[in-house]
Amino acid sequence: MTALLEVEGLNSGYGRLQVLHDFSVAVEQSTITAVLGANGAGKSTMLKSLSGLVRPTSGKVVFDGEDITKLPVEALIQRGFTHVPEGGGVIPELTVEENLRLGGLWRTGPSAAKTTADAIDEVYDLFERLRERRTFHGHQLSGGERQMLALGRALVAKPKMVLLDEPSLGLAPPIVARIMALLRDLRDQQGLTVLLVEQNVGSALGIADEGVVISVGKVVTRGPAADLQSDVKLRHAYLGF
Template identity: 55%
Template sequence: MAEHGGALEIRGLSARYGPVTALDAVDITASPGRITAVLGANGAGKTTLLRTISGLVKGADGSVLLGGRDLTGAPAETIARAGIAHVPEGRGVITELTVEENLRLGELLGTARRGSRNREHRLGTVYEMFPALAQRRRREANSLSGGERQMLVIGRALLSAPEVLLLDEPSLGLAPRIVAQLFALIRDLVDREGITVLLVEQNARSALSIADTGFVLNLGRVVAAADAASLAGDADLRHAYLGF
């Protein structure tokens, strides 16, 4: 469904809300075909990072590049068409539409990016990844559980044929068993499809269990960067910033 593209490079990115600095010269690279976790407590700047990458928040300084293409300051729709799909916190499905109608909305952007060829194949692949959605394809989205809604918004983003998937707190409000299932699906998605994932999570333990690399934010700054296993094994870092 996705193709290996270039790296997502965040260079010296800063963002402010009035006098408050939410991001302070952040440098992060999300390598192609890998899961990069961005971790930290509430208020660390994680959501602002994704919103600035996707063009929903205007950065004050720094740059955003995808495969060397400079997307800094571009409108959100231009960034989406370039291949960056943002799944925001809160599972924003359109509840009055059916599961399949929600998915078809993502498909519209995918068709614009890649053409209509293999459109039904892409939809079939999403149903293969998320069998619960296939079983409920004719039901209105308001009938879905929290975990199923999270699968739906991820599936809708995938149908836009992105190179990079930005996931903001996908585990929020879900039971531990559902979180484990969802994170396993995300890992399988990356392994099967070669998509690049930038995963923002407060649930650091679960995120590091599937991530390849990780960055820790604190008060808008990167305070640690390493492979996921090293971050998970650093007891002082975990206790100071990650809460486990």
């Protein structure tokens, strides 16, 4: 298999506060990699550093063979590299349809509108609930609907890879199960590559191919998801169950 994303020796943080320490990971194409760890371990900072929201102080990020370490966010989206932050980032004043259109803003040319419209229709096929709510504003949606919308907006951009930060946060178990099943299906049927940060360890490892455990910004261990799930000492030490 080919690594779609390679992160080498990433150091990052906020001002004088260093959060990531020589973080390295390789994510194979058409796989789900779960990044796990306690609150404050540096998981969200890692995603922000990969997606250009936080600038690393050193290290390298290579996506699809290209060094993207210093590229702006819009350039990453154009290359098929998208980030769904914790909470989803849904704009509450916009309707479902308007939020989804944002996913296609990077497209240009005479066919841009049709391409975006087709992508939105595909999202509605995945999430019938969003089709029913297409004229609702973001603030009128439930937590589960907002998470569907955030993921759907990312999919409108036709990404090669999605970074997902805590998609199950605050959601009821049936909604969590549906989102995890969708991620698995997108990997299996469309070849989507996913880097998943998730506190719901059991759900994450249940769909992931690989797992990476971090603590205080450093990689503790990595390996097949099934192996990490069955390692009782590791789970007790770093994952809290």
